[in-house]
Amino acid sequence: MEFILLWVVFAVAAGVLAKGKNRNVALWAILGLLIGPFAILAVGLIKPAPGADQGYQ
Template identity: 45%
Template sequence: MMFIVWLFCAVGAGTLANQKNRNGFAWLLLGFMFGIFAVIAILLLPELPRKAIKVNDDKNL
């Protein structure tokens, strides 16, 4: 039972991190190591702005 809760915390932290434009895999690992504390931490962090995609407008091709 405890392992299921720990796994749920890991997946939850990773999912929340992705929604907040943060590294989901890193937060998945943090969630696995720290459980509910990682989930609380990611809930308290603000959302990061999305990175703009650069478009090459070079006409000299």
């Protein structure tokens, strides 16, 4: 049971990080479920996508 809960935590964490970087939250949450901490590491290392609040300089 704890193992399943841990993977759900990874999915939520990856989704939250993805939202903060203007990335696809659902995709990263699924990746968090599938590959766990590696998804968190990957989304943490990618650059933020340009969004409505980010302008080109």
